[in-house]
Amino acid sequence: MPEMMLGNGIRYTEIHDPKFRSCLLNILFYVHRSQQTAPIHALLPDLLTASSAAFPSSASMTLALESLYAAEFCGKLSLCGDDAALDLTASWLNDDLALGGESVTDAMLSLVTGALLHPNAENGAFCDPEFRIAKQNLLDDIDCACNDKRIYTLRRAAALAYADEPAAIPPTGLRRDAENAAPEEAFRLWQEILRTSQIEIVCVLPQPKPQIAEKLRECFSAVPRTPETFCFHVPSPKKQRCAYQEELLPVGQTKLAVTYKYDSIPREVLLMLCGILGWNSDALLFTELREKYGLCYYCCLECSSGKQAITIDTGTNAANIGALRIGIDTQIEAIRNGRFSEKMMQKAILRYACRAAAASDSPYDLAAEEINRLQHEDPRSADELTAAMQAVTPAQIADAAKQLRLDSVFVLRAEREEAAFDAE
Amino acid sequence: MQNEIHYLTDPCTGDVCCRIRHSSGLEIRVAEMPEFSTAYAQFSTRFGSIHRCFRENGKTVFLPAGTAHYMEHKLFEKEDGDIAVRFDELGAACNAFTDFDRTVYHFHTQRGFDKALGILLRFVMTPYFTERTVSRERSIILQEIMEMLDDPASQVFNQLLRGMYHTLPLYPDVLGTPESIMEITPELLRQCHRIFYHPQNMVLCCAGNVSAKQVLAVADRFVKPVPLPDAETVFLTEPDMPVQNRVSQRMAVGKQQFMIGFKSRPLSGTARLRESLLCSLTLDLLTGSAAPLCQKMLHDGLINDTFDTECFAGDGWFAVLAEGESDDPQAVLDAICTEAERVLREGIDETLFSVLKKAAYGDSILGMNDPESVCTALTDAFMWDCESPYLRTQLLASLTTEDVCRCLRERFRRDRTCLSVIAPAPL
Structure with a gap:
């Protein structure tokens, strides 16, 4: 797996596997988050991939990609603890499958590097109507945050758990800040990101293609770089008292999200703890709360190791909320007492x-696994981490569970249920 | 009866799969992909949420909505507990889903494939339904239904189906309703299992790091011939016109959600696959990101980036769908109809047509590059009565601009539309 530096703060990793028919290029620009810059960070992946100076409308960009056998170039904002990454992905059919023998790779490299260095901007501002459309999409996205009740609950739970920390800022930013986002400011921020972000590039290819690293090196050499430092591990302070918040919505099912924080748990022990508590098919949350007591349909566990927190979320009727909260605590207590x-x-x-083994079957999973490893700053391979997990003792898992401290509880109450209770 | 084996080849990529008619009557399809580390298996039956009525020995039986999905949940539970745990012990990940026309039980693994396949075949073919276990599942499925009822994406779709179909039971949802699932009993599940989980009504598809020989050996061991039940599924004739042209409700959403349906004549087999590919291509020509209409609607603020389209087809239904967020969904519907009429009048953009065909070729090649996608393609081919999973590239090559014109005339009819709207409830 060749790994090299293409410039100051630009790491490039290339993975080869001849079984794939496509090529994948994943470029992450790490950024520090703030409330003011959050909406622009959310806009940039769209602004950079939907059009460019060479393809100055989303129609011409789409046409260019479609003519390259439905190649893709898309972006999203990925949160990494208190920081985030403008996460851009290009994928395309390997050259040997092109009907006319053309080089899809060369065309895609030009398209991608062109979009990064020469976006659809004039006179120091992203151009309309593309900027206006992207901004309206973002505002609609913010307005529709409550559509998916589970994601909404998790976002509100994060805002409560990480209050006053950058991790509390929603991925889209707040509406009032998004309304103020201007094309000049977005362009200025993008130029700053090109200069100051850490850039992580992972490429998954059927065969080595030296022109990719070369083209990217050439592209970024045009930018004077003074990269900032980023740390994905910024523990969230534990609250003195558990924070509790409720919100009423006109829905039929109540949602609950409970966040616990911990001091320091080695990665291999954390993986064991999460598996036993919530990730295995016989995990305690599943077998006890769903299968044994039928309290809910799902009871899921998410771990944010960078913030040293885990969140458990579930959906049920209001009458079960108390039982579920007790049930979740009881399962953690069981692990503390070694009952696994x-x-x-x-x-x-x-x-x-x-x-980890299954990740080798998909270019996307391979790239994601590599980025995950790099973000954890854990040099161990999957095999080495597996070996470390095998050495974990029950006492270490129980001790890790003892560290879990209840931090915050968010409840999305179902208005229709409340009304039914009132009527009774 | 002997096992019959046929090999099928993709002329474009050289991919090969084998099709086996097992001695039990079970159809088996295997794509060997030894360069991958994972092997996938899908064991599926033609029993989905639309199978709501059948006749057995001359007696008609009506099923409550959600029966197929309830069966899916309950087959995982056996006398000695949840079967998923057995897969976990092997390092395999198993799950299942119920759709309109099928229920699929699947797993993937890097090790112990034969054992895992044996567990899959046994647990799906062996019913274990008791009053206690069936009754206990109700509260779990009820929570699943409640979650779905709060989901605007599900509701805008379910509501559209209610507005489009008179007799075809695409509505209510696959999960059923809080009331309908109360009527499901162990006896009913046993009867449905006997009829719909018969080897001749099922398909086993495997892809990845697995061989046909391996699969056949496990199937020989666990799937035995059983007498064919004297039963047939009953569907009533579905009228051509939708039930209503507009259906709406209010929910907790931030912006108005919509889904448009153009109802049209259903097809079967390879003809349905070809028509689906044609419809997708036509949709891209008409409303895709590279098409003028999409750009105009975006610039006018009529739609946003949630706008999407698809061809929705199965046994007994065929529709073109368009969905998204808009303050004026009726204007979106009108714009699509007007654009279809304009394209028919002024002709098709030949350059765009060629580019989109090239893109569809790329999509079809990339769609068969991992064991999970290939396994799903094998299952789809069976469910759609297609001999081979490798028909897409040939069918795409056969599409012409004349086909697109016919598709616009027949499948984008203004008088066959239904508009489903979810408006924001006051928060």
């Missing part, structure tokens, strides 16, 4: 090992 089996530990290891 050797079999559950083995399954957590097997689950991790199999997932």
Whole structure:
């Protein structure tokens, strides 16, 4: 797996596997988050991929990509602890499958590097109507944040758990800041990002293609670089008292999200703890709360190791909320007291090992796995991490569970249920 | 009866799969992809949410909405507990889903494939339904239904289907309703299992790091011939016109959601696959990001980047759908109809047509580059009565601008539309 620096703060990793028919280029620009810049960070992936100076409308950009056998060039904002990444992905059919023998790779490299260095901008501002459309999309996205009730609950839970930290800022930013986003400011910020961000590039290819690293090196050499430092591990301070917040919405199902924080748990122990508590098929949250007591349809666990927090979320009727909260605490208490089996530990290891192995079957998963490893600043391979998990003892898992401290509880209350209770 | 084996080849990529008619009557399809580390298996039955009525030994049986989905949940539970745990022990990940026309049980693994396949075949073919376990599942499925009822994306679709179909039971949702699932009993599940989980009504598809020989050996061991039940599924004739032209409700959403449906004549087999590819291409020509209409609607603020289209087809239905967010969904519907009429009048942009065909070729090649996608393609081909999973590139090559014109005339009719709207409820 060749890894090299293409410039100051620009790391490039190339992975080869001849079984793939497509090429994947993933470029991440790491940025520090703030409330004011959040909406522009959310806009940039769209502004950079929907059009460019060479393809100055989304119609011409789409046409260019479609003519390259439905190649893709898209972007999103990925949150990484308190920071974020403008996460741009290009993928295209390998050259040997092109009907006319043309080089899809060369065309895509020109398209991507052109979009980065020469976006659809004039006189120091992104151009309309593309900027206006992207901004309206963002405002609509903010307005529709409540559409998916589960994601909405998790975002509100994050805002409560990480209050006053950058991680509390929603990925889209706030509406009032988004309304003020201007094309000049977006362009200025993009130029600053080109100069100051850490850039992580992962490329997955059927065969080595030296022209990719060369073209990217040439592209970024045009920018004077003074990269800032980024740390994806910024623990969230534990609250003195558990924070509790409720919101009423005209829905039928109540949602609950409970966040716990911890001091320091080694990655291999954390993977074991999460597996036993919520990720395995016989995880305690699933078997006890859903299968045994039928309290909910889902009870999921998310781990934010950079913030040293785990969040458990579920949806149920209001009458079950109390039982679910007690049930979640009871399962954590069970782990603290060592009430889990050797079999559950083995399954957590097997689950991790199999997932890591399965990643080699997809260019997207391979790239994501590599980026995940780099963000964790953990040099261990999947095999080495599996070996470390095998050495974890039940006492270490129980000790890790003892560290979990209830931090915050968010409840999205169902108005229709409340009304029904009132009527009774 | 002996096992019959046929090999099928993709003329474009050289990919090969084999099709086996197993001695039990089960159809088996295997794509060997030894260069991948994972193997996928999907064991599917033609029993989905639209199968709401059948006749057995001359007696008609009506099923409550959500029966197929309830069965899917309950097959995972056996006397000794949840079957998913057995897969977990092997390092395999298993799951299932119910759709309108099918229920699919699947797993993937890097190790112990034969054992995992044995578990899959046994647990799906072995019913274990008791009063206690069936009754306990109700509260879980009820929560799943409640979640779906709060989901505007599901509701705008379900509501559209209610507005479009008179007799075809695409509505209510695959999950059923809080009331309908109360009527599901262990006896009913046993009867449905006997009829719909018969090897001749099922397909086993495997792809990835697995061989046909391996699959066949496990199937020989666990799938035995059983007498064919004297039963047939019953569907009533579906009228051509939609039930209503507009359906709406209010929900907790930030902006008005819409889905437009153009109802048209259903097809089957390879003809349906070709027509679906044609419809997708026509939609891209008419409303795709490279088409003038999409640009105009975006510039006018009539739609945003959530706008999307698809061809929705199955056994007994065929429709073109367009969805998104808009303050004026009726104007979106009018704009699509007007553009279809304009294109028919002024002719098709030949350059765009060629580019989109090239893109569709790329999509079809890339869509068959991992074991999961290939396994799904094998299952789809069976469910759609297609001999081979490798027909897409040939069918795409056969599409012409005349086909597009016919598609616009027949499948984008203004008088066959239904508009489903979810308006924001006051928060």
